[in-house]
Amino acid sequence: MSELKDKNLNSGAIGVFDSGLGGLSVLxxxxxxxxxxxxxxxxxxxxxxxxxxxxxxxxxxxxxxVEFLFKHGCSLVIVACNTASSQALRRLQQEWxxxxxxxxxxxxxxRPLVEAIALSNKKHLGIIGTTATIKSQTxxxxxxxxxxxxxxxxxxxxxxxxxxxxxRLDTPETRLILEDYLKPLKMAGIDSLALACTHYPYLQNxxxxxxxxxxxxxxxxxxxxxSLNLYLKNHPELNLKTKNPERRFYxxxxxxxxxxxGEKFLGQSLKNLELANL
Ligand code: DGL
Numbered sequence: 001m002s003e004l005k006d007k008n009l010n011s012g013a014i015g016v017f018d019s020g021l022g023g024l025s026v027l028x029x030x031x032x033x034x035x036x037x038x039x040x041x042x043x044x045x046x047x048x049x050x051x052x053x054x055x056x057x058x059x060x061x062x063x064x065x066v067e068f069l070f071k072h073g074c075s076l077v078i079v080a081c082n083t084a085s086s087q088a089l090r091r092l093q094q095e096w097x098x099x100x101x102x103x104x105x106x107x108x109x110x111r112p113l114v115e116a117i118a119l120s121n122k123k124h125l126g127i128i129g130t131t132a133t134i135k136s137q138t139x140x141x142x143x144x145x146x147x148x149x150x151x152x153x154x155x156x157x158x159x160x161x162x163x164x165x166x167x168r169l170d171t172p173e174t175r176l177i178l179e180d181y182l183k184p185l186k187m188a189g190i191d192s193l194a195l196a197c198t199h200y201p202y203l204q205n206x207x208x209x210x211x212x213x214x215x216x217x218x219x220x221x222x223x224x225x226x227s228l229n230l231y232l233k234n235h236p237e238l239n240l241k242t243k244n245p246e247r248r249f250y251x252x253x254x255x256x257x258x259x260x261x262g263e264k265f266l267g268q269s270l271k272n273l274e275l276a277n278l
Contacts, residue, residue: 012075013038013248014228014240017065020048020165021258022198023080024265026109029221030078031247031268033229038246040074042276043262046253049161050083051130051197058132062088063096064278066106068250076105076238078228082129082196085110086136105238110138112227113194113220118146122192122216126185127154129196130161139196153188157181157197164199167261170206178203182210192216202265250276 016027020043027041042065044050050058062084069077079085079092085108097106117125127139134156143150159177168174185193193215195201201221208217232238249270251258259270 012240013040013073013246015039015066015069015072015074015077016041016080017044017062017069017077017084018042018081018198019044019050019061019083020161020199021045021262021265022161022164022200024262025198025201025221026078026080026224028266029225030228031266033222033225034232036241036243036245038073038240038242038244038248040069040072040246040248040250042069042250043252043258044278045251045258046278048165049130049158050081050087051132051158051161053132055087055132055136058084058087059091061278062092066092067100068276068278070101070104072248072250075103076107076240078224079106079108080198080224082109082133082198084108086129086133086138105235107228107231109198109220109224110142110196112223113196113218114139114142114146115227116218116223117143117150117192117194120192120216120218123149124151124188124190124192125153126182126188126190126193126215127152127196128157128160128181128185128193128200129154131156131158133196139194153185153190155181155185157200160203161197161199164202165261167264169202174203175206175210178206178210182207186211190215192218194218195220247272249273252276252278 066077089108163174255273262270
């Protein structure tokens with residue numbers, strides 16, 4: 001392990017991990033804001049969706065994914081999956097990382113969004129996410145601490161990830177399901193919405209149409225990219241900027257279907273796509 005550490009530290013790529021296609025919404029924003037870095041993306045397509053699984057299982061999968069990315073040349077990994085961030089990140093950062101890879105970094109996606117919400121002047125937030133994310137109450141607890149007077153209505157929306165993975169972004173069934181999910185939030189009178197799942201930005205147009213223009217939808221990709229930008233500025237010792245940025249993609253199952261869907265989601269071709277043995 002120390003050999004691995006010496007080889008990669010201060011020169012590695014940035015790993016982006018998601019259970020499937022969703023993290024491409026984050027990667028897209030990172031490529032736009034911070035193009036001069038190498039990015040290695042890992043989608044655990046063999047085991048997606050994570051959202052209905054137990055904490056222990058999600059932790060195990062997340063450790064395997066992060067370790068895979070470290071071993072393939074990343075020294076900083078973004079867990080671009082709210083489910084994994086809410087269920088596994090803290091334990092991973094506090095226990096697993098210091099014990100196994102003390103010089104490596106792992107960041108999540110929840111904190112940046114929570115901070116952006118806390119800074120806004122909106123008063124009534126809706127949150128939609130997977131069952132595991134909503135059940136963890138990570139968003140509500142962190143927001144209670146940072147912005148105690150914010151009213152929050154949270155709703156688990158478990159059918160959305162499979163619909164997005166299938167590419168059903170604006171089909172009659174997606175519309176019906178979304179209408180049903182958003183109804184109680186609309187009735188509660190939310191003025192803003194957090195998409196607490198990286199798959200949901202692909203449904204943003206439809207969500208916007210259903211909620212109306214007066215409800216602000218936080219742009220989580222941009223918020224995460226801005227936050228990473230700041231983090232990299234504050235940690236010049238990581239020295240990850242490169243003149244020859246590389247993009248690599250790994251999936252744990254079915255690269256062909258990931259490629260066809262993923263290219264639409266990322267807005268560019270997915271070269272260097274390989275099967276990952278997690
Ligand atoms: N994209 C993941 C998230 O942000 C979840 C999808 C899943 O259930 O695997 O929560």
